[in-house]
Amino acid sequence: MLELTSSFPFRIVDHHLHTRWSDGSLNPADLVEIARQKGYRIGVSDHAGPRQTGIQEHNFDAYLADLGRYPVYRGVEFDVAYGLTFDSGRAAELDYVIGSLHGVMREGQYRPLDGMFAWQQRGATYVPDVDLSDPEVWIGEWLSILDLCFRTTPVDILGHPTLTPILPLDPDPEKAYRVEWEERLCELVVEHQVALEISGRYRLPHERLLRMAKDMGAIFAVGSDGHHSKQICDLDYPLEMIDRLGIPPEQIFNVEHRPRRAAAA
Numbered sequence: 001m002l003e004l005t006s007s008f009p010f011r012i013v014d015h016h017l018h019t020r021w022s023d024g025s026l027n028p029a030d031l032v033e034i035a036r037q038k039g040y041r042i043g044v045s046d047h048a049g050p051r052q053t054g055i056q057e058h059n060f061d062a063y064l065a066d067l068g069r070y071p072v073y074r075g076v077e078f079d080v081a082y083g084l085t086f087d088s089g090r091a092a093e094l095d096y097v098i099g100s101l102h103g104v105m106r107e108g109q110y111r112p113l114d115g116m117f118a119w120q121q122r123g124a125t126y127v128p129d130v131d132l133s134d135p136e137v138w139i140g141e142w143l144s145i146l147d148l149c150f151r152t153t154p155v156d157i158l159g160h161p162t163l164t165p166i167l168p169l170d171p172d173p174e175k176a177y178r179v180e181w182e183e184r185l186c187e188l189v190v191e192h193q194v195a196l197e198i199s200g201r202y203r204l205p206h207e208r209l210l211r212m213a214k215d216m217g218a219i220f221a222v223g224s225d226g227h228h229s230k231q232i233c234d235l236d237y238p239l240e241m242i243d244r245l246g247i248p249p250e251q252i253f254n255v256e257h258r259p260r261r262a263a264a265a
């Protein structure tokens, strides 16, 4: 396990973890034990997505009650293009909410980004899920999805921020993304005070973007996105970046000491 060389006034929280409540392979109790061994606090953020698995209105109470039996923070991960799967007023019963891009809407229908995830998770040849003939068009759609989501949904953390259909275009993320796109993303998260997740599982965002976000005053959240035992609390990349960039404690999302973010409108 990596240790931060800088001293933090609070324990690092791994906010992004999945259990059998969605597509993880472990129970909350297993996660608590792994986190205890590694010395982190954790939050559970099971999927609340359109595929009918995971957290929906009908099992929201049971999920909260189950997590309430353990020393964990209670979150969910929903899809930023689709929106919440439960009444947004109920988000206040959670400790925090992660919004991530997993799909896009086409003619009112949700379309998962299967090509992107197959490339990222299984090393499959990339088959783009959106039209990338003019990447600016996709970037415009992506940033409008985020802008609308931040305005209408009480989201605290943007999960795996640069895992979008642009990323597979070049093995070097600094070439796949352009600086001006990164600027527009950073402006959005700073304006809405949504924390940028530094993902242990996907080892992103890349350093150039993180450095810009830090200089612009963004807040960062740490997440392993662990689904299976080896991934749980694998925070090597986020901690390496916090250290290397000298991200100060006041720019780290802290579920215990912060006002809860509300949707802008």
Ligand SMILES: [Zn+2]
Binding pocket: 077, 100, 102, 159, 160
């Ligand atoms: Zn995700």
Ligand SMILES: [Zn+2]
Binding pocket: 016, 018, 077, 225
């Ligand atoms: Zn996740």
